[in-house]
Amino acid sequence: MTASVSNKPGAVQALFISDLHLQAAHPRTTQAFLDFLQEQAKRAPQLYLLGDLFEYWAGDDDLETPYNRGIAEAIRQVSDSGVQVFWIAGNRDFLVGDSFAQAAGMTMLPDPSVIAVGGRRLAIAHGDAQCTDDLAYMEFRAQVRQPQWQAQFLALPLAQRKAIIAGVRKESQEEQRHKTMEIMDVNQAAIDALFDSTATDTLIHGHTHRPAHHLSGEGETARSRYVLPDWEYDVKAQRGGWIAIDADGAIRRFGHDGQELA
Ligand SMILES: [Mn+2]
Secondary structure: OOOOHHOOOOOOOEEEEOOOOOOOOOOOHHHHHHHHHHHHHHOEEEEEEEOEEEOOOOOOOHHOOOHHHHHHHHHHHHHHHOOOEEEOOOOOOOOOOOHHHHHOOOOOOOOOOEEEEEEEEEEOOOOOOOOOOOOHHHHHHHHOOHHHHHHHHHOOOHHHHHHHHHHHHHHHHHHHOOOOOOOOOOOHHHHHHHHHHHHHOEEOOOOOOOOOOEOOOOOHHEEEEEEEEEEOOOOOOEEEOEEEEOOOOOOOEEEOOOOOOO
């Protein structure tokens, strides 16, 4: 009897997390992520990191910072144990490159991607590209996603890049105070376009920090959009959690305490 656990109906096939915003200044959130890797991720055949794992990423040469190296090595331990680890960049860590991917033992995927898990075909994305009502952000995104812009930026000294990022983050926090909740959520037409272009009826994304399961349509036209939570364990009202897809295709949501959500 050597049947693999992952082939049993109901056994976890893949785990999805996003928006951990890992940073040395948030030790409890960091520890929650390390615990998740040990206690949950190592038991699943696949782990999908759907963006904004880091609060920011200034370039792969920042792997020399012990904190960053420690995170890469913790992910590496999971992939070395036989778990396939996949990565979709977020708006804060889109500068993660091949060196980090190699150090962490993970495979980088384009945004969006279509994957097959538990007999399902579904789309995965970070979610920022669907926030099309935020015109200023979409303009910024188009600029910083250009290979030429990235090459020029990465040619700057690391300390200078960090200073620029700190400035952009401060500016963005200031702007967000004046943006409505609607503007900072995904746009329904952009979500529909994503479903259409990928020919999928299920989507998992993060970015908006509004964990939910949105169902639309009925029968053959039914569409399911799952939104991942952000992680924050360094405050009183802790947030976090993940989504699991079982080998039989069941999609389940879990909260910051590891309890399954109804
Ligand atoms: Mn994001």
